[in-house]
Amino acid sequence: MEQIVTGEQMKALDVYTIEQMQMPSLVLMERAGLQVFWSMQKEGLPLSKVLVLCGSGNNGADGVVIARLLTLGGYQTDVCILGKPEHFTKEMEKQIEIGRNYGISFVKTFCVHEYTTIVDALFGVGLSREIKGTYRETIESLEHFQGKIVAVDIPSGIHAGTGAVLGCAVRADLTVTFGYKKAGLCLYPGAAYAGKLISADVGILMPPSFGSGLFACTREELKTLVRKPDGNKGSFGKVFLVAGSREIFGAAYLSGQAVLRSGAGMLKIATPKENREMFACFPEAMLAVYDEETALEELVRENLDWADVIGIGPGIGISHLSERLLELLLKLVKKPLVIDADGLRLLKGKEALLRACKGPVILTPHLGEFAALTGISIARWKENPIEITEKTAEELGVILVCKDARTLISSKEGKTCINLCGNDGMATAGSGDVLTGLILGLLAQGLLPFQAACTGVYLHARAGDLAASKKGRAAMLAGDLIDAAGEILKEL
Ligand SMILES: NC(=O)C1=CN([C@@H]2O[C@H](COP(=O)(O)OP(=O)(O)OC[C@H]3O[C@@H](n4cnc5c(N)ncnc54)[C@H](OP(=O)(O)O)[C@@H]3O)[C@@H](O)[C@H]2O)[C@@H](O)CC1
Ligand SMILES: Nc1ncnc2c1ncn2[C@@H]1O[C@H](COP(=O)(O)OP(=O)(O)O)[C@@H](O)[C@H]1O
Ligand SMILES: [K+]
Incomplete structure (x- = not known):
């Protein structure tokens, strides 16, 4: 059987890996970013012009890593951060600093139709309530996007534990999820929003005492x-x-x-x-x-x-x-x-x-x-x-x-x-x-x-x-x- 986790369980595993195993969260994040970058190449997505949409949490920080890797790979890439600076996690602040040093392009506004692929790094397992305001308008503006959409960890708007849509959600063509499949990616409607689902190892460790009894049949x-x-x-x-x-x-x-x-x-x-x-x-x-x-x-x-x-x-x-x-x-x-x-x-x-x-x-x-x-x-x-x-x-x-x-x-x-x-x-x-x-x-x-x-x-x-x-x-x-x-x- 394959282990499945809820959002809370995934966060607990992140904490365990970082605090108990002493694995720096920036290392996990770099691996997460690399996995998405490689998957985008391997799946043959059109990468002539990429937009990375970022929230203020660590899902957004993953997005900034991906933008840096794309830029270094020679792909024309813009990053738009929708989250407010006062809500940035310390990892997000660090990734923005690194991204600036590497010369990646940050934009404040964008027209989705200029891009061939959009990376959704707005919300991951930290989504905690219904999506409203600018986030909602942005997600809704993606509905008529003609290119491909890649979701980082989980399509933004999908509850990681139940698969429910919290107000609105990104419809991805590809989702690269980290560590373990989230329950919300396995259950409908979440499963329908995920598109092709790839599980990627980023180095998250599960302690032997971990109490999740959730699995997928194999x-x-x-x-x-x-x-x-x-x-x-x-x-x-x-x-x-x-x-x-x-x-x-x-x-x-x-x-x-x-x-x-x-x-x-x-x-x-x-x-x-x-x-x-x-x-x-x-x-x-x-x-x-x-x-x-x-x-x-x-x-x-x-x-x-x-x-x-x-x-x-x-x-x-x-x-x-x-x-x-x-x-x-x-x-x-x-x-x-x-x-x-x-x-x-x-x-x-x-x-x-x-x-x-x-x-x-x-x-x-x-x-x-x-x-x-x-x-x-x-x-x-x-x-x-x-x-x-x-x-x-x-x-x-x-x-x-x-x-x-x-x-x-x-x-x-x-x-x-x-x-x-x-x-x-x-x-x-x-x-x-x-x-x-x-x-x-x-x-x-x-x-x-x-x-x-x-x-x-x-x-x-x-x-x-x-x-x-x-x-x-x-x-x-x-x-x-x-x-x-x-x-x-x-x-x-
Ligand atoms: N830990 C690690 O090292 C690793 C983590 N990884 C990555 O981190 C992701 C989890 O990151 P995360 O826990 O920071 O949560 P994330 O999904 O970015 O969102 C939280 C932010 O969104 C906000 N917010 C929530 N709902 C909202 C709403 N409806 N409307 C508006 N705002 C809302 C919320 O605000 P708050 O609820 O605190 O007010 C907070 O600011 C995970 O999915 C994976 O991609 C990987 O890199 C592997 C290593
Ligand atoms: N959209 C679907 N995707 C996958 N499996 C489905 C779908 N719809 C129904 N099934 C499966 O088909 C079976 C239908 O069972 P049931 O409703 O008891 O049928 P019946 O009463 O006609 O024998 C169940 O095992 C259910 O999980
Ligand atoms: K996401």
């Missing part, structure tokens, strides 16, 4: 999934999935297919009797059919003994039978349980039962389901997604997968993973059912619950990117994600 996670040459279908895990209803067969089919495609050994689907004929097209799945006459407790107990992991929800509908099945699972299960879709809708009012559940529980709501379950509106979640997801996971005592364009996975212990892959082609009916199946399949193969949730989300998103490259984002179907997930696993 390819490494998939490597924990190893096939055993002497394994059998029992050792690759047995999944019991309560899915489908009289009206909805597809959700059960998609989840079930994803379970087996991810490598699980055996699958049994509990579904209403009317679905029996439909499952003729899915001979790999065993069936446990039920109706009004079925002794549900017996059915559940029998299958809980048999299975290694349990899922409930895809397409089960809202009925007294599906509600009873959910209650029985919550009361009796001692193994990992994944609850999705209608299972989440039925969970409302059963929070006490959920908290008392003896097995580890993974909930996989999209934001509508999350809002219905918790009473927290989608708009409120979007204001502070990490904090709200973590708090809800802790309160409910579950692993919570909040599905969105940037899905968040939080454990009740306060560890959170952000998924950075995937695309809008995945916003297609049945896509979530596939994710449920993948997580169940990974659990069945022995991944620990939080690991299975993060790896499942990552695999699903990578499959989404592969499916989009083959079929296109508009045309891809949930079923394509299943085949693509198989191909991703094959590459390992």
Whole structure:
């Protein structure tokens, strides 16, 4: 997993590196400036005339370093400092002094259209409030700029912890961020403002005791999934999935297919009797059919003994039978349980039962389901997604997968993973059912619950990117994600 930090955490790491490690802040800044300068060259930005816009803090000081490096490199460069001298940090004062000695061009006014590239060094992780006045006018004047924009550390206006736009923000083509990716660059809308994101090492050191539990999913996670040459279908895990209803067969089919495609050994689907004929097209799945006459407790107990992991929800509908099945699972299960879709809708009012559940529980709501379950509106979640997801996971005592364009996975212990892959082609009916199946399949193969949730989300998103490259984002179907997930696993 890749470490992600908030703005406050990044500032704490700066302080630690400077004060404890005794690394001079001007050295860190020089490295930061060099990284931006090199990236601008490497990415082939048009550098015939560059404007560097600087604030009064250390982000602005980085900007002055970049202007000096550009000038020394022979690129025509102007610097405009918007911040007031009384607010300059001591590093900013020093960089201006050095810049003057090197003869860089400071301007008081400018016309953006004269430039081919603009460097945004107005605000970095120190942005603390809504942007107003001259800063706002300047940022808004960049909206019609025809050249390229490079953001230093983070686009000015984006909150480093939440990705929110504080009044207005710079829309960059390239962002070079220092040390670690900031959460605000990983979450929307911030992610959309960053353009291409490059993480650059500038020498920031993280102490072993550092308390951030924020990560991004990476390819490494998939490597924990190893096939055993002497394994059998029992050792690759047995999944019991309560899915489908009289009206909805597809959700059960998609989840079930994803379970087996991810490598699980055996699958049994509990579904209403009317679905029996439909499952003729899915001979790999065993069936446990039920109706009004079925002794549900017996059915559940029998299958809980048999299975290694349990899922409930895809397409089960809202009925007294599906509600009873959910209650029985919550009361009796001692193994990992994944609850999705209608299972989440039925969970409302059963929070006490959920908290008392003896097995580890993974909930996989999209934001509508999350809002219905918790009473927290989608708009409120979007204001502070990490904090709200973590708090809800802790309160409910579950692993919570909040599905969105940037899905968040939080454990009740306060560890959170952000998924950075995937695309809008995945916003297609049945896509979530596939994710449920993948997580169940990974659990069945022995991944620990939080690991299975993060790896499942990552695999699903990578499959989404592969499916989009083959079929296109508009045309891809949930079923394509299943085949693509198989191909991703094959590459390992
Ligand atoms: N430490 C190091 O050595 C290294 C740091 N590095 C760089 O430093 C950056 C962080 O620097 P920073 O902490 O100085 O904050 P920065 O983002 O420049 O802004 C703070 C200034 O903006 C002001 N301000 C805030 N909001 C405002 C608003 N809405 N409207 C108007 N003003 C507003 C705020 O005012 P105040 O809130 O104090 O009144 C203050 O004056 C980091 O992102 C990286 O680029 C790298 O070089 C690596 C080494
Ligand atoms: N714009 C997007 N970018 C990346 N992933 C997305 C986007 N929109 C949706 N997804 C993903 O697609 C899946 C949709 O799940 P869900 O809404 O439960 O679908 P369904 O209920 O139709 O099965 C989630 O995993 C979500 O993270
Ligand atoms: K910036």
